Amino acid sequence: MLSRCGKPCATPSKADAGCVDQTTANPAKSDGDRAGTHVMENGGAVPHRPMTHGTKKTKDARVRIVNRRDVSTGNNATMKRRYFGTDGIRGTVGESPITPDFVLRLGYAAGRALAGSQTTGRPTVLIGKDTRVSGYMLEAALEAGFAAAGVDTMLAGPMPTPAVAYLTRALRLAAGVVISASHNPYHDNGIKFFSADGNKLPDQTELEIEAELDNPMTCVRSEQLGKARRLDDAAGRYIEFCKSTFPNEFDLRGMKIVVDCANGAAYHIAPHVFHELGAEVIAIGNHPNGFNINQDCGATAPDALMRAVRANHADLGVALDGDADRLQIVDGAGRLYNGDELLYLLVKDRLDSGGVQGAVGTLMTNMAVEVALKGLGVPFVRAKVGDRYVLEQLYKHGWQIGAEGSGHILCLDKHTTGDGIISALQVLAAIRRADNKPLAKLLDGVRLFPQHMINVRTPAGYDWQSDSRLVAERDAIEAKLGDTGRVLIRASGTEPVLRVMVEAREDSQASSFAQQLANIVKTAA
Structure with missing residues (x-):
């Protein structure tokens, strides 16, 4: 069992029904795979170094806070971005652009281009990361770049992407940055930004950062340099936020849940969320070493979870990816449910308990979901692939729920961005509201096309x-x-x-x- 700080603690007694580590079983292919759904491919925890503390006000700080909903889509927004893709900047570590020198300049450029509304005090940016070994190098480079631009940083350490979004908003910070390549293997990494309101940056702001990269990198005066400090209670704050999204009238007592943390950013957080709500938790994929993130575990490799659910006679399995922004669910029979099916489940649950204006999927969303939602009288639109584009369509239509089949699920009444832990809690709430009916029964209204x-x-x-x-x-x-x-x-x-x-x-x-x-x-x- 892990404490909230991520350090080992004693295994709880049976009466405590706490978190239990488990190694995965034989790697035989599970018979719980969804029939007709196939994807084919062609082709840790290190102690933090101490940081200096302190703040100093400056009149020259230029951090511009951009609210995603207020961004104008002018001509520049249609220009091709050189570095930013659909989910920030990503690539192989050591190859352009994921190199220390580029990330140093990126931190400086962001410190200059993200600025504007800071009227008092020194602007502060939160930096979180997943468990890749390269995260420490890139964190140091980003920190130095922001400092050179006169921006303070708060270091959250290993932290889920949606946690950084939440903490940025909750702490009234200028911006948040996540060092992660999400579901990719350890040798990749990336950088993505959140604005002050916890939303991903719009294209226009990313273009401004790229434009700033073309300018010479200078340094503010010594008395204006940014400083860095650790945010020691980041995990605890986020755990409480996640729990607050689960209905007060329910708990998870009597449920046995296997949680696969993908050896990623949620390894020291996700098990505690479900345990503190009353569940007996069996944690797997929760021993990151810097190299095993997403390796034969997590949302992109759910066989390990399917085996663990059956072996432990669990009621449910939850699989997250490396930065914990996507989700796959396994029922007690070892059957896997993807984001398309979970979208249908959550929409139907909300229809039964109040109503849904509409739902957003993507170009990849299974046709069966679209047909089933229309059968329920729920408008459905498709966005380009990428959770940022699902979010744009939700804002455009004034709706609250959307998802990708890969497991990015957006519930805007709960969070500003996709969150694997919070999405799992909404699935569990739907099960509780349906008198604990099995998922297969709750989803009998949709049968995915192969x-x-x-x-x-x-x-x-x-x-x-x-x-x-x-x-x-x-x-x-x-x-x-x-x-x-x-x-x-x-x-x-x-x-x-x-x-x-x-x-x-x-x-x-x-x-x-x-x-x-x-x-x-x-x-x-």
Whole structure:
């Protein structure tokens, strides 16, 4: 068992029903996989160094706070960004742009370009990270860059992405920064920003940061340099916030829950949230070493959770990813439920308890969910892939709930951003409100179409829309499917991969068509 600070503590007695560490079982493929849903791929904790403390006011601080909802989409917003992708800046550590010198300049540029509304005192930025070994190097570089721009920093240490969003808003800070590559392996890392209101930065502000990167890096006067200090109670603050999103009239007593922390940022937080609400918690994927984040565990590799749920006769399993902003759920039978199904569940629960104006999915959302929601009379729109675009559509329509199949779930009445822990609590609340009916029963109104997606690595500069063979084959397949399926081809926003997805009522048909398209890409690439 881990204490809130992440240090080992004694295993609780049976009466305590606390958090129990468990190693994963044999790596045999689980029979709990969702039939007809396949994804194919082609191709720790270190003690913090002490930081200086203190603050000093300056009149030259220029941190501009940008509220996502107030951003004007002028001509500059349509310009192509050089570094920022759909989820911040991401890449392989040691290769541009994820190098210490670039991140130093990025911290300085952000300290200059994110500024403006700070009217009193010195602006302060919160920095959190996941458990990758490279996080310490990049944290130091960011800290130095902000200091050179005259911006103070608060260091939260390993902290989920949504925790940084919450703490930035709760502590009235100028901005928040997360050092993470989310679900990617340890050798990748990235940087993403949150504005003062806990939202991801709009495109326009990211363009301003990139423009500032072109300017020479100078340093404020010595008396104006930023300072850094640790935020020691970050985990406790966030745990209490998560618990506050669960209905007061319910608790989790009598439930046994397996929590897979992906050896990531929530390893010292997620088990405590569910335990403090009364559940018996079995924690796996909670021993990060700097290199094992997302490795055969977490939301992107749920087999470990499925095995653990069955082996421990648990009621439910919760899988997070490396930065804990996405979620997969496993029921007591070891059956996996993705973000599409959980979106339907949460919408239906809210319909039964008050109403839903509409819901947002993405281009990847399974057709069955769209059909089922329309059957409930709930308007449904698709956004581009990426939780930032789901958020934009929610703001546009004034709605509160949206999701991606990958597990990013947005409940804007609970948080400003996707949060795996809070989303899991909303699923548990729905189960409690339904008199503890099993998930399979609660989701009998939606049966996902078989969906096959193949990720094909592509060389730099490959444009699939200029590949006449691929376009022609796609058109032919769409004609064959008619209104019984669909084809989606899109480039990843975070890695050099082309995603080829086919949905059809027949599993064999979806698989065959997806492979045909992928083979064309492989020969062209």
